[in-house]
Amino acid sequence: MIYLDYAASNPPYPQVTEKMGELMRQNFGNASGIHSMAEKSRLLIRQSRKALADLMGVQPQQVFFTSGATEANNWAVKQAAVSGKRHMLIFAAEHSSVINSARYMAARGFEVTWLRPDGNGVLPVETVENAVRPDTGFLSVQAVNNETGVMQDVKALAAIARKRGVIYHCDGVQSFAHCDQPLKLPDFVSISAHKLGGPAGVGALILRQPERISPFIHGGGQELGYRAGTENTAGIAGFAMAAELAFAEREAEQARLEKLSDYFVSALKELEGRIVLNGEKAPRRAGILNVRFPDISGEELVLKLDRAGICASPGAACASREGKASHVLLSMGLSETQTKNSVRFSFGRDTTKAQLEETVKTIGIILGKGE
Numbered sequence: 621m622i623y624l625d626y627a628a629s630n631p632p633y634p635q636v637t638e639k640m641g642e643l644m645r646q647n648f649g650n651a652s653g654i655h656s657m658a659e660k661s662r663l664l665i666r667q668s669r670k671a672l673a674d675l676m677g678v679q680p681q682q683v684f685f686t687s688g689a690t691e692a693n694n695w696a697v698k699q700a701a702v703s704g705k706r707h708m709l710i711f712a713a714e715h716s717s718v719i720n721s722a723r724y725m726a727a728r729g730f731e732v733t734w735l736r737p738d739g740n741g742v743l744p745v746e747t748v749e750n751a752v753r754p755d756t757g758f759l760s761v762q763a764v765n766n767e768t769g770v771m772q773d774v775k776a777l778a779a780i781a782r783k784r785g786v787i788y789h790c791d792g793v794q795s796f797a798h799c800d801q802p803l804k805l806p807d808f809v810s811i812s813a814h815k816l817g818g819p820a821g822v823g824a825l826i827l828r829q830p831e832r833i834s835p836f837i838h839g840g841g842q843e844l845g846y847r848a849g850t851e852n853t854a855g856i857a858g859f860a861m862a863a864e865l866a867f868a869e870r871e872a873e874q875a876r877l878e879k880l881s882d883y884f885v886s887a888l889k890e891l892e893g894r895i896v897l898n899g900e901k902a903p904r905r906a907g908i909l910n911v912r913f914p915d916i917s918g919e920e921l922v923l924k925l926d927r928a929g930i931c932a933s934p935g936a937a938c939a940s941r942e943g944k945a946s947h948v949l950l951s952m953g954l955s956e957t958q959t960k961n962s963v964r965f966s967f968g969r970d971t972t973k974a975q976l977e978e979t980v981k982t983i984g985i986i987l988g989k990g991e
């Protein structure tokens with residue numbers, strides 16, 4: 621099988637699954653207990669929090685573990701009220717967990733302005749600057765888009781937010797441990813373990829000023845009372861371990877993925893001159909490519925590739941099952957058909973040139989261009 625869907629989920633590092641299995645077998649103690657196994661769980665959680673905080677450049681007490689980035693994004697966006705203002709600025713190409721949380725807020729009396737990117741998927745900083753009003757309290761703009769790999773200018777956005785007294789939430793899922801962006805600057809940052817070689821179902825929300833925030837899940841007082849629920853100790857330890865491994869190799873890996881991406885795009889264009897890379901002119905994180913085909917729907921191509929043992933995705937994994945046109949590509953001004961004819965290929969640690977050659981050859985056959 622050739623797996624080209626890393627943006628949906630990375631395969632976990634073998635060391636991580638090994639360690640998690642060991643912890644689940646031997647250290648299953650509830651971290652809230654008072655016996656020694658519970659104490660060991662608490663220590664593991666403390667060490668993991670510190671490891672992630674060090675990688676992010678923040679303090680451990682700013683890191684709150686969640687069940688993933690969907691929860692972290694819900695928590696962040698639903699905190700908009702702490703600003704005391706009712707106008708929110710939300711990037712139109714955000715992950716559905718941000719979009720739908722903002723819609724929830726809009727249904728409860730908040731006013732949402734949706735910020736559109738340019739044709740390459742970039743949100744111009746001036747668009748944000750011009751959209752801030754005296755009653756604007758909250759801004760949400762991701763670091764890297766999960767469908768196109770397009771990067772936003774987190775540093776400039778954080779500076780505008782600080783200057784104008786707006787809370788800035790950044791979904792850092794596709795950036796953290798992958799590329800170099802200043803994720804310590806925004807007020808809230810969401811991250812997820814399974815996008816960097818850890819387990820699914822674990823993430824974190826990083827808060828610059830936790831004292832301003834209210835708890836999201838009420839219960840037994842875990843996570844300093846902000847997010848109750850028995851901690852997923854093995855998952856949290858696996859998250860920190862994976863993040864450290866991914867950080868250590870990220871520069872070399874980005875350079876390698878960049879070369880692979882260049883090869884893949886030029887080979888596809890050689891195969892069929894009308895193929896377009898969506899967001900081609902934008903600054904992009906290596907390893908996420910959104911390719912538009914002229915005469916075939918993304919869904920058909922993905923299903924045919926699957927039959928040939930190749931996994932790709934017609935957009936974000938959660939939206940692709942619904943068969944809806946991608947809101948990310950639509951926000952860039954693509955037509956409904958162009959959007960439906962697009963496929964995301966995302967690469968990672970185990971992707972090789974030979975796999976991409978095989979994929980190009982298979983696409984050639986599907987498009988009737990091969991032998």
Ligand code: PMP
Pocket residue numbers: 627628687688689690691693715717762764765766791793794811812813814821822823936937
């Ligand atoms: N934000 C982005 C940019 C993502 O790519 C994803 C995963 N598709 C999420 C949030 C949600 O993360 P999780 O799967 O941990 O809930």
